[in-house]
Amino acid sequence: MKDDQLILEMNNISKSFSGVKALVDVSISCKKGSVHALVGENGAGKSTLIKILSGAQRPDKGTICFKGKNYESFSTREALSLGISVIYQELALVSEMNVVENIFLGREIRMTVGIIDSARMRQEANRLLEQMGIKINVNREVGELSVAYQQMVEISKALSRNADLIVMDEPSAILAGHELEQLFRIIQSLKDNGVTIIYISHRLEEVFRIADEVTVLKDGQHVVTRSMEGLSRAELVSAMVGRKLEEVFPQSANKAGECVLEANGISTDTILKKVNLKLHRGEIVGLAGMVGSGRTELARALFGADKLFSGEIKLMGERVEFSSPADAIRKKISLVPEDRKQQGLFTELPIKNNITLPILKKISNWFLLNRKMESALVESSKKQLSISMASEHLDVQFLSGGNQQKVVLAKWLHTKPEVIIMDEPTRGVDVGAKFEIYQLMRRLTEEGIAILMISSELPEILGLSDRILVMSEGRIVAELEHSEASEEKIIEYATMGESKAA
């Protein structure tokens, strides 16, 4: 049977990044003309696998067999010419160029004298779009099109390269409900034309709807590959999770106090939709959800970094309006941002400059800095957080990830915050420092501070949170008490998508 022919086999692929194993001995094979779903939690290794397939990264070990030929690795250019196209969430289009120019970018059809043959290119573009059943004016600038149509232009671009295998990395993340139907229709027509699709998504109902087969990855390892036939949702979820709590988390002894921070129906013009939230003194609230579900946006909105479109924020029952982070900081709110190096630290400045930046006024007499007072403060932080550093004058870039995060925490603790929002507080932090940060968080809540912790690591969310909020598509879709929460439940809510949430 032609249908059962394998178009792609990736065998025993391993890849590490500076010692961290991203993929261990992963094998995956796809049948020609099928839709193969690739699922797993954040950090399971999906993107690394795709990057290897697209030629963006070389595997440390393993082989790739595509259309019957074996390869150790290939470059992105070679991957494209072999017929492998990847459509990333961030579309690779030039918004100032029109549809035709984008489809043929870098591969313009030329006449014999070398002049670009616009007429033929336009014809060809129309043919491709027609094949997918889409009507777009090909002379329009891509920037004027909706995201859904831009995505279709990307797919046509792949088709114009005669792609046999198209990888779609969370294509639905940028689409609204009705646009999704159109995408499914296009995928079906691609399938009918013998094109193979690898479909990555966090939303399980999409996987059940469109995929023929599914592969689950977890912690860089292959868990299972099987046909969708007869597979239940529960089976799939437990394959994705299936893990024990390994780390030890300091237990919460205290009861939550009065409400400090309250959000009522806040929306932003990015993704947040009418979010309600309450934070009480002395509690750690975990904010779970997939990447792109709006967790970071919620943190930024509460911190005054992004403008509110509607809704209100109350602090100790009093309505507040933050026009900038400076306002929020004055009201005793702190944000430990997700991207430490880009948003949290000044890596090329000394440790002391980083730590005392928000409180410079407090350590100045008239307008001169009191450097003795500054050193004393830095010294107290060093002790409190056990930051290991040779000297306060050292640039932050020379510290380890864990110590860098401690510097960020030290900076905020000097502002005497009442609410701390932590976005992925232990990302890129070694195990030892992780545990220290957990203990510190508990200690802070015992002093009456409220913590909102965003994390993609479910064990961390489950182990540390007194209460868990799950976000999906800009909304809070579930609130779970510590006792009733489980990885399965969180994943269930985080992946249920718009259809069920609404």
Next chain:
Amino acid sequence: MIGFTESNHLTFKKLFAAYGVYMALLILLIVASFITPDLFDEETLAVLFRQSAQLGIIAIGQTMVMLVAGLDLSVGGVIVMTSMVVAEVSNGRDELIPLSILVALILGALIGLGNGLLITKRKVPPLVATLVMLFLVQGAQQAFTRGVPSGFVPETLGIVNQSWGFLSIPLMVWFALNAVFLVLLRVTPFGRRIYAVGSNADAARLSGLSVHRIKIAVYILASCLAVISGVILTGYVGYVDRFIATGLDLDSVAAAVVGGTAFYGGKGGLLGTIAGVLIIQILSTMVVLLGLDAQTQFIIKGLVILAAVSLYGLAQKQA
């Protein structure tokens, strides 16, 4: 053996990043003592220092602007504006000198404010914003004077060039301003914030700094420093000249770059710039003493900047 030489190499580069510009200055002085010993005449030194002061005062502002990842090409325009305002407002009358300087400072501050607002609120790239401001200032001057500057520079203003041996008022003003701004950059909250904004504007905002306000303040300071340099230059020349500041704007950028201030902000400082200013002025003087033509001067300037930038680049990569 190879390991040994390599580690030596690295140390040299690290040393260069920290003190390189002073080593370069020292080497230049040694070379000068051989090929142009006249450089060390009291009179030559006096001229050299006065010119260094004129450039150096603008370079203080330029350095701060570059520390917040900016650039100010309008300083030359501000200097010309200063000389015209001084002449127009005082019209040769000594008692109006303070008023004329005050007016120039206010106009200068407004130009700096314009630069800062364009760059922060309208998000115009600094190069474009300050170039636009330069054209606006030049245009306004031409429109106001109709091409022929009127008014006179009061003779008394010449006292700003009083000198005692190689010591002169411009040199002392440069020295004093350097002292003030060194303190400002190193031990005041404002100075810390300047480095933070230049080093990572995103993180600065999320740490509660008013990034816009800090940048605007820096551009205003840079323009006011240009006014001070303009007053000194006007007093020295004694008349109004549209070409009084030719080359000073780009030279101030060059001095900061040679002194190790990074174009991307957050790195460098005034100590380097002082040496950068001296290197540029000494080279210019040597070219004159050697009887070489002006073209040679430009070529040498270009080569020195190229050498400095590539050496800093190397030192960066190693670190």
